[in-house]
Amino acid sequence: xxxxxxxxxxxxxxxxxxxxxxxxxxxxxxxxxxxxxxxxxxxxxxxxxxxxxxxxxxxxxxxxxxxxxxxxxxxxxxxxxxxxxxxxxxxxxxxxxxxxxxxxxxxxxxxxxxxxxxxxxxxxxxxxxxxxxxxxxxxxxxxxxxxxxxxxxxxxxxxxxxxxxxxxxxxxxxxxxxxxxxxxxxxxxxxxxxxxxxxxxxxxxxxxxxxxxxxxxxxxxxxxxxxxxxxxxxxxxxxxxxxxxxxxxxxxxxxxxxxxxxxxxxxxxxxxxxxxxxxxxxxxxxxxxxxxxxxxxxxxxxxxxxxxxxxxxxxxxxxxxxxxxxxxxxx
Amino acid sequence: xxxxxxxxxxxxxxxxxxxxxxxxxxxxxxxxxxxxxxxxxxxxxxxxxxxxxxxxxxxxxxxxxxxxxxxxxxxxxxxxxxxxxxxxxxxxxxxxxxxxxxxxxxxxxxxxxxxxxxxxxxxxxxxxxxxxxxxxxxxxxxxxxxxxxxxxxxxxxxxxxxxxxxxxxxxxxxxxxxxxxxxxxxxxxxxxxxxxxxxxxxxxxxxxxxxxxxxxxxxxxxxxxxxxxxxxxxxxxxxxxxxxxxxxxxxxxxxxxxxxxxxxxxxxxxxxxxxxxxxxxxxxxxxxxxxxxxxxxxxxxxxxxxxxxxxxxxxxxxxxxxxxxxx
Numbered sequence: 001x002x003x004x005x006x007x008x009x010x011x012x013x014x015x016x017x018x019x020x021x022x023x024x025x026x027x028x029x030x031x032x033x034x035x036x037x038x039x040x041x042x043x044x045x046x047x048x049x050x051x052x053x054x055x056x057x058x059x060x061x062x063x064x065x066x067x068x069x070x071x072x073x074x075x076x077x078x079x080x081x082x083x084x085x086x087x088x089x090x091x092x093x094x095x096x097x098x099x100x101x102x103x104x105x106x107x108x109x110x111x112x113x114x115x116x117x118x119x120x121x122x123x124x125x126x127x128x129x130x131x132x133x134x135x136x137x138x139x140x141x142x143x144x145x146x147x148x149x150x151x152x153x154x155x156x157x158x159x160x161x162x163x164x165x166x167x168x169x170x171x172x173x174x175x176x177x178x179x180x181x182x183x184x185x186x187x188x189x190x191x192x193x194x195x196x197x198x199x200x201x202x203x204x205x206x207x208x209x210x211x212x213x214x215x216x217x218x219x220x221x222x223x224x225x226x227x228x229x230x231x232x233x234x235x236x237x238x239x240x241x242x243x244x245x246x247x248x249x250x251x252x253x254x255x256x257x258x259x260x261x262x263x264x265x266x267x268x269x270x271x272x273x274x275x276x277x278x279x280x281x282x283x284x285x286x287x288x289x290x291x292x293x294x295x296x297x298x299x300x301x302x303x304x305x306x307x308x309x310x311x312x313x314x315x316x317x318x319x320x321x322x323x324x325x326x327x328x329x330x331x
Numbered sequence: 332x333x334x335x336x337x338x339x340x341x342x343x344x345x346x347x348x349x350x351x352x353x354x355x356x357x358x359x360x361x362x363x364x365x366x367x368x369x370x371x372x373x374x375x376x377x378x379x380x381x382x383x384x385x386x387x388x389x390x391x392x393x394x395x396x397x398x399x400x401x402x403x404x405x406x407x408x409x410x411x412x413x414x415x416x417x418x419x420x421x422x423x424x425x426x427x428x429x430x431x432x433x434x435x436x437x438x439x440x441x442x443x444x445x446x447x448x449x450x451x452x453x454x455x456x457x458x459x460x461x462x463x464x465x466x467x468x469x470x471x472x473x474x475x476x477x478x479x480x481x482x483x484x485x486x487x488x489x490x491x492x493x494x495x496x497x498x499x500x501x502x503x504x505x506x507x508x509x510x511x512x513x514x515x516x517x518x519x520x521x522x523x524x525x526x527x528x529x530x531x532x533x534x535x536x537x538x539x540x541x542x543x544x545x546x547x548x549x550x551x552x553x554x555x556x557x558x559x560x561x562x563x564x565x566x567x568x569x570x571x572x573x574x575x576x577x578x579x580x581x582x583x584x585x586x587x588x589x590x591x592x593x594x595x596x597x598x599x600x601x602x603x604x605x606x607x608x609x610x611x612x613x614x615x616x617x618x619x620x621x622x623x624x625x626x627x628x629x630x631x632x633x634x635x636x637x638x639x640x641x642x643x644x645x646x647x648x649x650x651x652x653x654x655x656x657x658x
Contacts, residue, residue: 139363167362168355168362176506182513188537194535197625
């Protein structure tokens with residue numbers, strides 16, 4: 001299989017070729033790992049280790065730009081002194097290679113930090129005896145998330161080809177950072193908890209409701225019920241799209257909510273959901289459903305009136321049949 | 332599971348080195364494209380072209396797994412007869428290469444299609460005189476989404492190193508597709524409009540509010556105001572984070588809502604947002620804000636009472652759900 005003329009002493013091109021092939025293989029593995037839905041911190045840690053190993057360098061790091069725009073946090077790294085990763089910060093001002101990288105559109109290659117004129121070497125690099133280096137931006141949505149840097153403690157001539165490799169790793173990180181941000185947003189969006197009256201919560205469930213969401217919703221709903229001492233929770237499922245397997249959990253969540261002392265009203269149940277709740281064999285008879293959201297809100301108010309106003313101290317003999325009195329109290 | 336390890340058995344290392352370096356540069360460009368706000372079809376087309384150049388192949392393809400998994404659609408590709416890209420379907424039944432790829436869950440190298448024993452060569456490939464080929468899977472969340480392939484009309488020995496390159500391109504595609512799906516969900520979720528009383532809408536704005544989101548929110552809110560003939564809209568921004576450049580768009584939406592005849596109440600304004608809005612909008616005074624959502628709902632009911640002279644809550648229902656149980 002190996003037909004090289006001198007298998008004993010590989011040529012320079014052969015050596016570099018093997019190095020590039022290793023890079024491409026390592027990148028493929030990292031990408032496959034990223035696509036399994038891994039955690040960001042874990043991916044960053046794997047990435048810095050992989051870069052250090054494949055480029056055969058001593059130090060590698062991911063710096064995250066902080067909200068103030070003026071400092072960068074050492075978010076992940078290999079080769080740094082103990083206790084620095086997750087803690088150390090450097091400035092983005094003129095002093096640092098990372099800061100300079102953020103301001104330039106291209107990868108930044110440093111041959112010798114000691115004689116560098118574009119920026120001063122930050123203490124972090126000098127303290128570790130860094131001489132050469134290469135850094136690229138991790139861009140998310142055209143905004144810099146931070147910098148991926150590779151450094152050596154001996155002289156090394158990094159090439160544009162090395163920069164391409166490092167940029168490929170940075171791009172993979174950027175895509176996962178973006179994915180995480182999107183997933184956070186979906187979680188946040190999917191179930192806002194709205195306190196529309198004292199002790200009345202309105203929770204619209206929007207989009208797909210599957211096993212994953214069911215767990216999230218349970219935590220969120222129970223926490224909100226407890227924290228805001230809700231007496232009635234109006235759960236509007238008009239715009240929800242239920243997976244059949246998730247309905248038993250749904251019923252369970254509502255029962256738990258009741259144990260915390262809140263009545264649960266479900267509004268906007270679709271025929272499909274009704275059917276799946278019935279077939280799930282749950283004790284759905286305990287669930288209170290109301291046709292549409294408006295009627296649900298009205299029922300919630302009626303409940304509050306009867307159960308809270310009747311027990312309050314200033315309760316008197318106003319005509320209980322008119323809504324106005326409730327209004328006066330609630331409003 | 333495929334190991335994605337380098338092999339490297341070149342007879343001409345200088346030439347291969349050049350080609351591998353070109354591949355790495357092409358991947359970097361593709362990654363940057365994927366990270367810019369690029370349309371998915373465009374990205375697929377670019378990937379198909381890039382694969383041809385980087386692997387010096389004659390044909391390339393992206394076959395998308397169809398929902399029933401029974402067939403694959405030629406979503407993008409280079410070198411195919413006119414009219415096929417975007418419409419040609421390939422069977423994914425047993426004995427097809429698509430089925431084989433999904434089944435084995437690994438990259439598939441084909442030395443000579445005519446001597447292939449693992450699966451039955453599909454007519455589409457035979458019609459184009461394809462001899463050798465290489466297929467990798469584009470995965471999303473553990474599910475196969477598509478097959479990315481490169482083919483030659485002459486015999487070609489594809490190696491594991493070629494697989495690594497092609498898998499890297501497939502991974503970029505996978506991430507881009509995942510992003511598009513997420514963005515679709517976000518658009519879908521972004522603006523629930525809740526009718527809490529007759530003619531009173533509640534719009535909770537949650538999460539990041541950027542320019543793209545602003546456009547969706549404007550469309551939805553204005554449409555719903557018209558459709559439900561709303562007189563009061565309570566916009567709750569308690570859980571929103573506004574991008575500085577999106578706040579003027581937010582104000583614009585509120586003004587448009589007013590033009591449609593709805594009274595707009597904003598609740599849950601944070602000091603951060605208030606600062607941003609005051610500094611740039613002189614007509615901010617015209618917008619009515621309330622500290623929290625509860626007060627906003629109360630105010631909405633008062634407004635309705637003023638406007639209609641009637642009680643918006645109406646006569647509250649009796650024998651509500653809590654009584655039904657006893658019955």
